[in-house]
Amino acid sequence: MLTGLWQIADLEREGPIDVDRAAAAMDAYAAAGFTTFDMADHYGSAEEIADACASRAPHRDGDLQFLTKWTPAPGAHTPATVRAAVGRSLDRLRTDAIDLLQFHAWRYADPSWLDCLFALQELKNEGRIRHLGLTNFDAVHLDMVLHSGIEVVSNQVSLSLIDGRAAGAMTDVCLRHGVQLLAYGTLAGGLLTERWHGAADPGPEGVDTWSEMKYRRFVEAAGGWGRLQTLLGAVRAVAEKHGVSMANVAARAILDRPAVAGVIIGARLGRSEHIADNLRLSSLKLDAEDREKLAAASGALDPVPGDCGDEYRRPPYLTAAGDLSDHLDELPSPYPVRTGTGGRARAGSGTVWEDLAGYSRAVRTGDHIAVSGTTATHGDRLVGGDDPASQTHFVIDKIEGAIESLGGRLEDVYRTRVFIPELADWEPVARAHGQRFGDTRPANTLVQAGLIGSGYRVEIEAEARVGRRT
Structure with a gap:
């Protein structure tokens, strides 16, 4: 299980975060054995907090894995601009090499995304990047990247009991090439937990965090709040059977999927940690009856439209804002x-x-x-x-x-x-x-x-x- 730091940016909507306090909260995860952290260049001060965590406990520095992302603006990029972007993350993390650099492309009709990836491959060859990954790539373009000789080891995509898009063609491509999936959204922003079981639909105004806003749109795409409650009932039944939390069940169900190397569970550092509960995940084993119950409840949902990552590339935009206004200013012409x-x-x-x-x-x-x-x-x-x-x-x-x-x-x-x-x-x-x-x-x-x-x-x-x- 990886600890996700995307909520740093959400917390910073309220004002600057105390880096030392956040680093101490992050270190508590590392001390419990959760030593892999997922972040990005645009997750607020996440990379700086990660560096502060490593500095706080230097005896654990060799055990920590920092996974970050580069999400460039659409349009032309040169090897120099790619090198500069990676250099910024290296500087923030104060390291000579990034453990895993994950790349996001906004659209495939503009071939500049390939220029970025070929330049990242060169940086990997130089040792500035230890491993190269993707995030939010669909199956077709993951396959294309691998056939083009780019050494990708992972693809980070949305995958949960609500969103099963990655279970089809994406899994087939990964198994064929030996690529691993890193699953995010596994708890649907907390919607797949006890808090929402039996609760009335809060409506768009009744959710607070960016994650809740985003994954409520996924729920709507999958058939609505009533069907979510049916799924939550199945998750609750399995959780009670094993004496664990609903979050444990939702995460274990995805960890058991083919090609899945890890699930990313978000942490609101200094606000809401679930270290003790997360530790129970490793000992949870789902049996055939559990899997059948969960599969039936998930199968009753409408499929989330499109392929992996399409929520960022075409309507319906399943983002916190419901469009790309929080992410992009413009989409330049692909060709002159x-x-x-x-x-x-x-x-x-x-x-x-x-x-x-x-x-x-x-x-x-x-x-x-x-x-x-x-x-x-x-x-x-x-x-x-x-x-x-x-x-x-x-x-x-x-x-x-x-x-x-x-x-x-x-x-x-x-x-x-x-x-x-x-x-x-x-x-x-x-x-x-x-x-x-x-x-x-x-x-x-x-x-x-x-x-x-x-x-x-x-x-x-x-x-x-x-x-x-x-």
């Missing part, structure tokens, strides 16, 4: 746009082929957008390695970015043409196309054809018409 003759707008993705052959990644005339044949090229890299599905997903990301840059959406696509050099690749390519276009179902042609350049498993061109959705 220029206006050409006749009022045509042109988007360029910067590949060497565009200048060489004199074409644009996409062109908009009126409400029509035409996207050139697109491969899994980013700069001088081939994204997705030799995996046809990962290459296809990145190609569609590029198409989406070009269309967004010209004022459209991927949902505006009405025609695609897919070219593959190897006929054996047709099914993984077609399935990836189906994952991305299964709702809009554009007209499509898939043909076997020779492609220019080495390593390319797929090329796709697309046409879109903006503002004429039916």
